[in-house]
Amino acid sequence: AQKITQTQPGMFVQEKEAVTLDCTYDTSDQSYGLFWYKQPSSGEMIFLIYQGSYDEQNATEGRYSLNFQKARKSANLVISASQLGDSAMYFCAMREGKLKAKGAQKLVFGQGTRLTINP
Amino acid sequence: NAGVTQTPKFRVLKTGQSMTLLCAQDMNHEYMYWYRQDPGMGLRLIHYSVGEGTTAKGEVPDGYNVSRLKKQNFLLGLESAAPSQTSVYFCASSYSRSRGAGEQYFGPGTRLTVT
Numbered sequence: 001a002q003k004i005t006q007t008q009p010g011m012f013v014q015e016k017e018a019v020t021l022d023c024t025y026d027t028s029d030q031s032y033g034l035f036w037y038k039q040p041s042s043g044e045m046i047f048l049i050y051q052g053s054y055d056e057q058n059a060t061e062g063r064y065s066l067n068f069q070k071a072r073k074s075a076n077l078v079i080s081a082s083q084l085g086d087s088a089m090y091f092c093a094m095r096e097g098k099l100k101a102k103g104a105q106k107l108v109f110g111q112g113t114r115l116t117i118n119p
Numbered sequence: 120n121a122g123v124t125q126t127p128k129f130r131v132l133k134t135g136q137s138m139t140l141l142c143a144q145d146m147n148h149e150y151m152y153w154y155r156q157d158p159g160m161g162l163r164l165i166h167y168s169v170g171e172g173t174t175a176k177g178e179v180p181d182g183y184n185v186s187r188l189k190k191q192n193f194l195l196g197l198e199s200a201a202p203s204q205t206s207v208y209f210c211a212s213s214y215s216r217s218r219g220a221g222e223q224y225f226g227p228g229t230r231l232t233v234t
Contacts, residue, residue, distance in 0.1 A: 004161070035222060043228045045162075045209060050220030091161050095221075105150065105213055105221050106177065109161030 004110035021077040023092035034075040039089040123226035132200040140195040142210030149215030151193040155206040
């Protein structure tokens with residue numbers, strides 16, 4: 001079964017509009033973390049935002065916010081006031097289990113959403 | 120501060136040839152990872168390391184070997200390349216303790232084609 005599901009293969013948005021990228025996850029762990037990464041056409045993976053399963057508030061980083069709905073197991077990325085430079089692939093990823101002092105963070109990635117911002 | 124670097128950036132191999140991909144990080148991270156990215160798919164973990172001299176299998180380890188002889192370097196080897204190993208390979212590293220998100224920092228990737 002897919003642990004991370006991104007149902008939108010592609011999205012097209014007008015510049016300056018807000019956009020929501022969907023991510024649902026599947027885990028039986030109580031403690032986990034959710035990440036969003038951006039991959040521009042140049043290929044590198046850029047960390048955007050993180051949400052821990054016990055965090056009471058939704059994470060925000062500048063124009064990025066994470067709409068975390070634990071009961072629905074969703075962790076949607078919201079980009080406000082989109083810019084042309086936001087055009088990229090976006091990946092949702094999950095770390096299952098606690099963030100330990102001694103223990104690698106194994107991430108499971110979704111298939112990604114290609115976001116295109118139109119001028 | 121170069122972050123995570125990967126060598127080479129591109130490589131074409133014939134079936135059965137061997138090669139080693141080098142990953143280096145200058146952030147003093149304990150943990151390092153190798154992923155592959157195939158078209159239409161997210162990244163999948165091949166192997167990872169929690170410290171110098173230690174390695175462990177990830178989700179798709181078959182056909183690959185790794186070594187971590189120095190803390191800053193993580194090598195990925197293909198002993199006998201197959202066309203199914205055509206992919207983009209990413210190296211990543213992260214802190215060992217819970218600093219913030221414990222996010223992984225990625226290298227620029229190596230595009231490997233096996234003919």
